[in-house]
Amino acid sequence: MKESEQIVEAAGYKSVIGAGDYWWKEIKAGEVLRIHDLEGNQAADTLFYRAGDLAERYSASDTIKKQGGLYLSAGSKLISNRGNVLLEIIADTCGRHDTLGGACSRESNTMRYALEKEPMHACRDSFIRGMQEMGGGIVDITCNINFFMNVPVTPAGELSFADGISAPGRYVEMRAEMDVIALISNCPQLNNPCNGWNPTPVEVLVW
Amino acid sequence: MKRIYETNLTGAGMWSKIIGRGKILKLTDLEGGANVGMMLYNANERTERYNMPDTLKGQQVFYLRQGICLHTDMGRLIGSIVEDSVGWHDTVCGTSDAGEVKAKYGELSYQEAHNDWYRSGKDCFLIELAKWGMGEKDWMPNLNFFSKAVTDEKGALSYVAGNSKAGDSVSVRLEMDALVVVNTCQHPLSPGGGYVSTPVLLEVFEGDPVLEDDECLNSHPENKRAFRNTEDYHQLGFSR
Numbered sequence: 001m002k003e004s005e006q007i008v009e010a011a012g013y014k015s016v017i018g019a020g021d022y023w024w025k026e027i028k029a030g031e032v033l034r035i036h037d038l039e040g041n042q043a044a045d046t047l048f049y050r051a052g053d054l055a056e057r058y059s060a061s062d063t064i065k066k067q068g069g070l071y072l073s074a075g076s077k078l079i080s081n082r083g084n085v086l087l088e089i090i091a092d093t094c095g096r097h098d099t100l101g102g103a104c105s106r107e108s109n110t111m112r113y114a115l116e117k118e119p120m121h122a123c124r125d126s127f128i129r130g131m132q133e134m135g136g137g138i139v140d141i142t143c144n145i146n147f148f149m150n151v152p153v154t155p156a157g158e159l160s161f162a163d164g165i166s167a168p169g170r171y172v173e174m175r176a177e178m179d180v181i182a183l184i185s186n187c188p189q190l191n192n193p194c195n196g197w198n199p200t201p202v203e204v205l206v207w
Numbered sequence: 208m209k210r211i212y213e214t215n216l217t218g219a220g221m222w223s224k225i226i227g228r229g230k231i232l233k234l235t236d237l238e239g240g241a242n243v244g245m246m247l248y249n250a251n252e253r254t255e256r257y258n259m260p261d262t263l264k265g266q267q268v269f270y271l272r273q274g275i276c277l278h279t280d281m282g283r284l285i286g287s288i289v290e291d292s293v294g295w296h297d298t299v300c301g302t303s304d305a306g307e308v309k310a311k312y313g314e315l316s317y318q319e320a321h322n323d324w325y326r327s328g329k330d331c332f333l334i335e336l337a338k339w340g341m342g343e344k345d346w347m348p349n350l351n352f353f354s355k356a357v358t359d360e361k362g363a364l365s366y367v368a369g370n371s372k373a374g375d376s377v378s379v380r381l382e383m384d385a386l387v388v389v390n391t392c393q394h395p396l397s398p399g400g401g402y403v404s405t406p407v408l409l410e411v412f413e414g415d416p417v418l419e420d421d422e423c424l425n426s427h428p429e430n431k432r433a434f435r436n437t438e439d440y441h442q443l444g445f446s447r
Contacts, residue, residue: 054344055342055343055344056343059301059348060259060301060348061259061299061300061301061302061348061349062301062304064299064300064301064364065300065301065395065396068363068364068396069358069361069362069363069364070299070358070362070364071361071362081343081346082304082343083304083306083307096362100259100260100263100264100269100299101260101263101264102258102259102260102261102264103260105261105280105282106282107280107281107282107283107436108261108264108265108278108280108282109282110282110432110436111261111265111278111282111429111432111433111436112264112265112429114432115432115435115436124280137254138254139254139344139345140344142347143258143259143260143347143348151264153269153358153362154269154358154360155357155358155359155360157268157269157270157295157357158267158268158269159263159264159267159268159269160267161264
């Protein structure tokens, strides 16, 4: 847990992403991005890319490997598939974020819950539309970060989607170490506790 | 079962082929301590690929073993682990890169060592992927057969040495025609102290039809639904 030094009123950019919506924006090297969990326990599925080169992107396994740990929090460096630091988490009042659980998709909803869940809205469709606007396609959508989501793993190797540990007003903040593009799907999932069964808006701020 | 193919992979070797639906790929750790990095793609639609998150969350597991299915990003299955004498295979830690190999083991060039030179898992993946018209965008968190990394309650990972012994094996039944890309570079969290090169026997067998009491089909209801999605895909697209 680490509080931010930023002053909210001084943010140069603010936007609210409704549940089920996507958002993307270039964050310049040295700028700070905050994701703010307005109402609590809302998963913000997030991908990062090097600005101008979508082939260099956030890599969950490179990030886990380099830090020797599964969970993201203040001090975690978000690593690309080429081993470079995209961003570093510099403040976090939630304490733990997931990068094993990936995004929900209409296809995986059929596998996880029931074949009849296929029509329900899902993060991957939001990622696809955002990525198409960014000039990419389906191969550019890789394993993401789930800010504010709690996916505990036990020493025996069990993994679960547990009740959230976030709460209204908690936030995570990261400083870009190169020019990056952030792509967020504010998760619409209604079938598991990742959004507290009630998807709500998140706010993004940039300094 | 009839064996239709075999090859010996040298340490830090690489290999890629298309293996048809229903066939069984068997890997044997010949000397103990091997690691086989693997990525799997639908041979006909290569944007469909092995998906680590869906595999883990679909079966509420952090590692792979007999009875576990390998899920794609399309709600379908690309493989099933039908035999395994090891009990724990990693799919979270990814693969080594050139900088890590140099930092851990030092530099040994082809000029100095010929085929015993030091290579990274990432380089091997990218080389084999290129031969199928694929590249960096197609690489995703991969499988690491024979290797084990465990977590503590706070999420700190540690590598478990000695997970696989000489003669240990694991067999994957392909649930769709699959492009299989492998290399035998060390696990990325394996300790330094010497670049160990461990050989692996790779065999392919004709498989048997999946029966109703199949262990992988029945191990989780999620697998049953993913099998159904995979069956629908084949029924709609192909006559076989």
